[in-house]
Amino acid sequence: MNTSPSRQNVFLRFFRRLASPKYFYDFAGVWIPWLGTLALLLFLIALYGGLLITPPDYQQGDSVRIMYVHVPSAWMSLFIYVFMFFNAIISLIWRIKLSDIMANVSAPIGAAFTFLALFTGAMWGKPMWGAYWVWDARLTSEAILLFLYAGIIALNFAIEDRQTAAKATAILIIVGVVNIPIIHYSVEWWNTLHQGPTITKLDKPSITMDMLWPLLVMTLAFKFYFFTNLLMRARLELIRREKQSQWVNELLR
């Protein structure tokens, strides 16, 4: 079988080229403004929809609008961890430099979304539950997720050699993924074991279309924001790591 690059299928060739630092740098440079603009537009639409168009909830009043930021942040906090996990796997198995860069630079963004989810949750909890923080299973496991992110970032910064740091964080990310479901379900179980639910879930009718669309648009906006930010950070990290190479020297001349 002929496996010369010209005979391979289009997608494989694209990914192979993408794995080369210089090609990726240019590729990301082209995409960043488009993704960023798209994220900003969607963000404004969702914000307009969430704050001005949708009606206040019949039980929660205007506080329900916090959901349009809170829920997408919480989704992103998990999405980014899974994204990091796949990149960590790829970087350990196929030793693709770009994947470990992706895994490493995602962590601060993921931590930021996790923090945002917790913070907006606390803002929502005060008027709804009467407390900024309750030891509810979901809140607690989200807080533990924040600590996992913090551990990954701290480990990454503590090791000086970039290659070693990348591999070590990749292993920690994978170990974390094995643990996340266990932590999640054990925390859920802990809560039901220890105390009766102090706060039952609000009697929530399934969400109406009116309220759903800004939520989905905001989710998309956050996704595009993530990829914009990711590509920007990846470019920066790439230049730092490749500063000895010729193309970076030409670029920065």
Add this chain to the structure above:
Amino acid sequence: MRASLALLKRDLLLTFRNPGLIVNPLLFYLLVVTLVPLGVGANQQILQDIAPGIIWLAALLATLLALDSLFRNDLHDGSLEQLALSPTPFAMLTGIKILVHWLITGLPLILLSPLFATLFSLSADATGVLAITLLLGTPVLSAVGAIGAALTVSIRNSGALLALIVLPLYVPILIFAAGAVSAAQAGLPVTGQLYFLAALLVLSVTLAPIATSAALKINL
């Protein structure tokens, strides 16, 4: 197999030549447990209620103390490199090192658990369950902790970082173990929690040595 036994013998010998490694975490453990009544008051009922959590939290912290030095000396004197090069699978040898860590931190806690139970006047049932949870749970602490120790082995002053990495991973153990003791104290069945602990034990004892050895190889 012979290499594993030799390593086991060597590590135990090294530990016994430096008894502080065994005694200090134990004293730390006792101290933490003693400080709690001073902090929350001597109310018997309150102490009984929080005893399972306190005993287990102290166990978590005591495990952490000995983790920091688990691989460091071997890395510095080069013996870790030799172990990695030996024909015996490296994961098996790291498994032995985890076993040694458990023998010097986990096992003494189990032997001393009746004492702690008495200090907090736990019921006879709860005392037995406490010993079982320690038996099932402390090996997991050693095994999961070893991954963190291996990842941070080349970092100086890694104590706080190690705690940051490892403690979130200890959450399930803390929940099921302390939950089981509390349930036993209240006269409720505990088989569910014990099965979960046993499952976690199997999972971590089989997988953690592999992750640990992979993490160590990065640092060699």
